[in-house]
Amino acid sequence: MYLQEFIIHLYKTIYTIRIFESRCIQLYRQGLIRGYFHPYLGEEAIATGVCASLEKKDFIISTHRGHGHCIARGAEIKRMVAELFGKREGYCLGLGGSMHIADLDTGNLGANGIVGGNLPLGIGAGVSIALQKLDKVCVIFTTDGASNNGVFAESMNLAAIWNLPVIIVIENNQYAVSTSIEDSTRQTELYRRGGAYGVTSYRIDGNDVLEVYETAKKSVQACRAGEGPVLIEAVTYRHGGHHVNDPGLYMPKEKLAYYLEHDPVKISKRYLIEQAELSETDIEAFNQEIEREMEEAVIYGESCGELSEEEFDKMVEHY
């Protein structure tokens, strides 16, 4: 049904995100990465499946938990590490960091430190595509937390009335920082909101990369055919707290245990074995290759320089 190569690509992307996040958390603990760091651990299949349905020409706009989207769009992890280190070779010269990482060359318009703040911007990318009659779509990654912000409702409505080629992907990890979805909204099936705006909507298992991919693919097709927008609610769960320094003690142990087992890496690995007919040895080789690449990225990041204060002052001279 799928090309072996494609299943491998999905797995490698998911595992790269997993390793990137895990290794960067270690670096954070060592004091090499500062500031806020919101890991995408446990949610990797969403970025991977959605971005696999896109073409190079398409846009995405990301959230505060944005490393996975950046990787899934094809960013180089060494330049991501450099950015997280605050180095000049980073994607944003070290000025953006984790929460503002953007890679315009891969159509990634950037992560966003304001929950919900990226929604209107993604709508704008959709307007831009429509006005220029481009054959592109824009995926707006957003969250259950953002869905209770006013701009979510406004943006859904604008996307709908203007028939924009926009796919709004709610990564429903069931927590708005530390407040549970049940405490945030009465109707916890967020995809149901789409109907209120006349928007085609899906609710899927966000940890199953093929389910994500299939849903994203038909959504992209709909948008390209002028039948956008589409809302996708991808249900998932964080493997930890809101950010690196949040132990997530409010997360029920049994639920976390379920999701640690119902894990995007494990599920995609199963696809490698069952559908791509690969062996544990093959998979171990992929893993080692990715881990090696990550170590090289760390070494690269450490070797990079920083923007000088003089260069910085020149940049902001007319601000």
Add this chain to the structure above:
Amino acid sequence: MDKQVTREIMYREALNEALQEEMRRDPTVFLLGEGIGQRGGSYKVTVGLLDEFGPKRVIDTPIAEASFTGAGIGAAMTGMRPVVEILFVDFSMLVMDQIVNQAAKYKFMTGGKGRVPFVLRSQGGVGNGLAAQHSESLEALFYHIPGLKLVMPATAYDAKGLLKSAIRCDDPVIFLEHKLLYMTKGAVPDTDYTIEFGRGDIKRRGNDLTIIAWSNMVGRSLEAAEILAQEGIDAEVIDLRTLVPLDKEMILESVRKTGHVLIVQEAIRRGGIASDIASIIQEEAFDYLNGPVRILAGKVTHIPFNLNLESACVPQVKDIDARAKETIYTEV
């Protein structure tokens, strides 16, 4: 070459021409706002543009300021040059995240790679009894934010040339009009011209006193200057036109000549632009001052509905006249 014809047209017509000419010149320019299409805008700035450019480029939006402004910013990030209209600057409070955290910071956060060629048009100031939520002068809020340009034209000529420059600018521009200026007339050539940002305009030359103003306070300062002239005081009136960038050189040069400065702003004094300009003058031209830098500003209040109180809250010609005399007759 076509012969240049200069006509007397209204400020709002000058703005309309700027939009029309830029939309003809550049297909990426489009408009978003409430009631800008069929209705032609609350102050008739966009009249006729729907007919010429159609509903794809003159887009009537729902009342969802944060999101249609953000949509403009997102479109600017991806190749368009949108002009978003917010009916009253008071309503721009609804869009501050999109302006401050998104538009203003995008280029910076992307290490200089991202561009936001975006114009937010709005209008402020007291009108005639529009009360507290439709009359404010909020330019200081935008002045405070790095990464934004801030433009406040006082005449039809400046309105047209500056709006054209704003549309061609690669950075986000906050373009604030004044509701009492829309019907004022001025000489405007029918040729394509732009006005460079950061260049003030000396609207009246004088030697005894420098009056610095912008937006609706320029006209009032000029009227006050004529009264002062009758009493032998020769005031220079500088119209800053753009607050960011600020034409510091023009200010300092005038101060060095006159030795007396009065800054007039409609906005309240606290945390205002006049205070910042005063601080620049005292720091960079202290030795040329023959007296303290004076500020005449709006009362620290919201705008009352009562018309007599409304006019008492913002500088009038007589107030400028009186404050100018205080400025020049200060003993040193």
